[in-house]
Structure formats: structure tokens, C-alpha cells
Amino acid sequence: xIENIRDLARKWLESKEVDAIFGLKEQDGGVAPYLxxxxxxxxxxxxxxxxxxxxxxxxxxxRPSKDNILSLMQRREPNMKIGxxxxxxxxxxxxxxxxxxxxxxxKIKIMGIACSQEEAKECKCERPYPNNLVIGExxxxxxGDENIxxxxxxxxxxxxxxxxxxxxxxxxxxxxxxACPMCFCKDCKMEQKIFTETGSLPPEIPMFLFIRFYHIxxxxxxxxxxxxxxxxxxxxxxxxxxxxxxxxxLFDYEAGIAVEQESPLLTTLDxxxxxxxxxxxx
Amino acid sequence: xxxxxxxxxxxCCNWCSYAGADLAGVSRLQYPPNIRIIRVMCSGRVEPEFxxxxxxxxxDGVLILGCHIGDCHYIYGNHRTKKRMAILERILGYLGIDxxxxxxEWVSASEGARFAEVVRQFTEEIKKLGPNPLKEVRx
Ligand code: SF4
Ligand code: SF4
Ligand code: FES
Numbered sequence: 001x002i003e004n005i006r007d008l009a010r011k012w013l014e015s016k017e018v019d020a021i022f023g024l025k026e027q028d029g030g031v032a033p034y035l036x037x038x039x040x041x042x043x044x045x046x047x048x049x050x051x052x053x054x055x056x057x058x059x060x061x062x063r064p065s066k067d068n069i070l071s072l073m074q075r076r077e078p079n080m081k082i083g084x085x086x087x088x089x090x091x092x093x094x095x096x097x098x099x100x101x102x103x104x105x106x107k108i109k110i111m112g113i114a115c116s117q118e119e120a121k122e123c124k125c126e127r128p129y130p131n132n133l134v135i136g137e138x139x140x141x142x143x144g145d146e147n148i149x150x151x152x153x154x155x156x157x158x159x160x161x162x163x164x165x166x167x168x169x170x171x172x173x174x175x176x177x178x179a180c181p182m183c184f185c186k187d188c189k190m191e192q193k194i195f196t197e198t199g200s201l202p203p204e205i206p207m208f209l210f211i212r213f214y215h216i217x218x219x220x221x222x223x224x225x226x227x228x229x230x231x232x233x234x235x236x237x238x239x240x241x242x243x244x245x246x247x248x249x250l251f252d253y254e255a256g257i258a259v260e261q262e263s264p265l266l267t268t269l270d271x272x273x274x275x276x277x278x279x280x281x282x
Numbered sequence: 283x284x285x286x287x288x289x290x291x292x293x294c295c296n297w298c299s300y301a302g303a304d305l306a307g308v309s310r311l312q313y314p315p316n317i318r319i320i321r322v323m324c325s326g327r328v329e330p331e332f333x334x335x336x337x338x339x340x341x342d343g344v345l346i347l348g349c350h351i352g353d354c355h356y357i358y359g360n361h362r363t364k365k366r367m368a369i370l371e372r373i374l375g376y377l378g379i380d381x382x383x384x385x386x387e388w389v390s391a392s393e394g395a396r397f398a399e400v401v402r403q404f405t406e407e408i409k410k411l412g413p414n415p416l417k418e419v420r421x
Binding site: 151154156157158159160161162163164189195204205206207210211213214217218238239242243246250251264265268269274 | 330331334335338351358361362364365366368369370372373375376377378379380415416419420
């Protein structure tokens with residue numbers, strides 16, 4: 001499959017369909033994000049273009065400037081047409097970022113690739129394929145999540161005891177937030193005294209992580225990066241996965257499917273757009 | 283043991299519910315003294331984070347009161363409140379905090395009696411639920 005990706009990338013570059021390909025490059029035994037340009041050396045580097053489930057931060061935010069890598073590139077080179085090798089989750093992240101004005105999808109061409117059954121299992125991914133599949137065979141997602149079932153079978157006091165234990169492990173590294181493709185606010189409430197106490201560990205339970213649970217609730221694309229990033233193994237995805245189900249249930253909404261689909265928090269109760277009507281002067 | 287007297291925080295929007303509370307006051311309607319009111323310009327100003335912060339700071343219950351749908355002075359403020367609170371309710375449940383500790387109601391400026399009734403009912407309900415379990419978590 002990787003050969004097909006490299007071939008198509010070369011084709012896109014040579015035909016000038018894109019000016020550069022943003023992907024992962026094999027480097028020193030590991031991988032790192034890399035911009036393969038249409039120049040001779042960029043094209044010859046394509047042999048090192050690769051994919052990895054260990055490193056999927058292509059569209060993610062860099063700290064401490066809290067700028068999204070892609071949005072930084074697009075601001076610097078607004079006319080550059082970028083090709084991106086993206087798995088299902090990465091494509092969904094791109095859709096949500098575009099929806100929220102972070103990137104310009106017009107200038108992005110997505111090479112959607114399918115994940116293998118093993119990869120899907122590893123990520124417990126419910127949708128291991130992009131909306132627009134270009135390379136690879138689509139495999140079914142993992143349905144059911146024993147963590148969610150276990151949580152839902154608990155009584156309220158048991159749930160509280162569970163989270164009290166889990167959240168007390170938090171060392172406030174902000175890894176979950178920094179790894180999340182949907183966390184791009186410059187002024188993060190998780191750092192503000194008025195929302196959550198500072199200067200103590202564990203951080204205020206459940207306030208500190210509640211901020212993320214709520215703030216990401218309707219935009220979580222279920223990529224699992226937060227849980228992977230957490231050094232103390234807090235099962236963050238249990239809540240985020242369940243919230244993705246809730247969004248379908250409450251608002252018939254799923255994040256990351258189409259840019260035109262407005263977030264339910266930006267529409268009225270009958271799901272018509274709020275912003276437009278207000279600005280056109282009711 | 284003395285009866286449990288809950289502390290309840292109410293966010294009232296300036297244009298309807300706060301005026302409703304005011305009317306309850308000038309009409310000398312009786313309602314439980316357990317409630318502390320914070321006036322906000324619109325119920326849409328109430329971020330779910332405010333509610334959880336109130337619970338974290340040991341409030342036993344939180345009321346959010348706004349204009350009836352269609353009457354919000356910022357047109358869609360209360361639409362947003364309603365959707366936000368629906369999400370909040372779910373998250374509270376998963377975290378093990380009874381969502382019944384948080385209630386959203388619409389109270390207009392002329393509904394002084396309704397304001398008193400909502401506060402009465404909610405206070406009763408919180409008394410039944412008992413003290414906020416987060417008090418222990420943060421002890
Ligand atoms: S799974 Fe975690 S990292 Fe991925 S979008 Fe959802 S909250 Fe963010
Ligand atoms: S990654 Fe884990 S330990 Fe770090 S802030 Fe998030 S929940 Fe806490
Ligand atoms: S002004 Fe009362 S709810 Fe918006």
C-alpha cells in the first residue's frame with residue numbers, strides 16, 4: 001500500500017496538481033512530519049514517505065505557539081496547494097478544522113487512505129476509513145467498547161468513585177490537550193485560575209478535565225490521540241466516544257463528515273443556522 | 283441532626299428571569315431562602331463550565347433560568363443554553379454527578395409566581411438528593 005501512496009504522491013507533484021505533499025517521513029529509525037515539495041530533491045525524497053499509527057499529528061497543533069501546523073503553513077503560503085496523506089481520523093480532523101475556520105480546504109487535496117484491520121483494532125476505531133477513500137481497502141470499524149459498557153453499568157456513586165480514582169492520577173501534563181487535533185484555542189480555560197485551581201496536583205476534580213470533555217464534546221472525531229498521549233492511562237476516550245454517540249442521539253450530528261454541516265451548538269433548536277440569521281438582521 | 287439545608291446557585295438572565303425574581307419579591311411571594319442569585323445578561327452566557335465550577339465549589343444544586351424560547355433578547359441565546367445543558371447533563375451523568383442537581387427553566391418577567399414555584403420544587407428535590415458528593419471529593 002505504501003508504494004501506491006508514494007506513486008500517487010509523485011504523480012500529484014509531477015503533474016503540479018499540488019505544490020507539496022505533507023506527510024510523514026522515515027527519519028533516523030523513526031518518523032517525523034515533512035513537507036515534500038515539487039522540487040527535484042522533494043520528489044526524490046518520496047521514497048521515504050510513510051505512514052504510522054504511532055505518529056499521527058499531521059494536522060495537529062504545535063506548542064507553545066498553539067498554532068496548527070497546517071494553518072501556519074497556509075498563512076505563510078496562502079497560494080500553496082498542499083496534498084495531504086490522511087487516514088480517516090485525520091481527514092475528519094481536517095474537515096472539523098476547516099469548519100471552524102482554521103484551515104482552507106480549497107487549497108488542500110486529501111489523499112484518503114484506509115487503515116488495516118490491525119490498525120483499527122489498535123485504535124479501537126469505529127470508522128477506520130476516510131469519507132473519500134483514495135487508496136486501500138475499507139475494513140469495518142470496531143463496534144462496541146467494553147470501557148463504555150462498564151461505565152454505563154455502574155451506579156452514579158460508583159461512577160464518581162471510578163473517576164475520582166482515575167482523575168487523581170492526572171499529573172497535569174496537558175498531553176491530552178496538546179495531542180488533540182481539535183484543541184486549538186489560544187487562551188485555554190484549562191490554564192485559567194478562574195475555571196480551575198492552579199498550583200496543586202491532582203488538578204481540580206472533575207473541573208480540570210471536564211473543561212475538555214465539554215469543550216471537545218461536539219467536535220471530537222474519535223481519533224484516540226488524547227488517551228494515547230496520557231502518561232498515566234486515564235481512559236479519556238470512554239467519555240469522548242460516548243459523547244460522539246450522544247451527538248448522534250441528541251442532534252443527529254457527527255463531527256468530521258462534511259464541512260457544510262454546522263456544529264449543533266451553532267444552530268437553533270430546529271437546526272437552522274444561527275449566525276447567518278442573526279447577522280442578516282432579524 | 284438538623285435538616286439538610288442545601289445551597290443553591292441560580293443564574294438568572296437579566297431581561298426575564300431576574301425580573302421574574304424581582305416580581306416574586308415585590309409581590310411578597312414566599313420561596314425557600316436556599317437560593318443565591320447571580321444575574322447574567324442572557325442564559326446563553328452561562329457556560330457549562332460555570333455550572334460545574336459551582337458544583338465544584340460545593341453548591342448542592344444549580345438553576346439556570348432564562349426567557350422562554352422565542353423571547354430571548356439576544357434572539358437565540360436560550361437556544362444555545364438548551365443545547366449546551368443537554369450535553370452537560372450527559373457528561374455529569376458519566377462522571378457520576380446526578381444531572382438532577384442542575385436544572386434549566388424558562389421564567390418570564392411576569393412569572394413571579396412561577397419563579398417562586400420553580401425555586402420551591404428545585405429546593406425540595408435537592409433536599410431529597412442530599413449534599414453534593416463533590417464536597418467529599420474536594421474535602
Ligand atoms: S479522541 Fe481525543 S484527541 Fe481525538 S479529537 Fe477526540 S478528544 Fe481530541
Ligand atoms: S494527558 Fe493524562 S496526565 Fe496529562 S493532563 Fe491529560 S489526563 Fe492529565
Ligand atoms: S435574554 Fe433571557 S435568555 Fe437570552
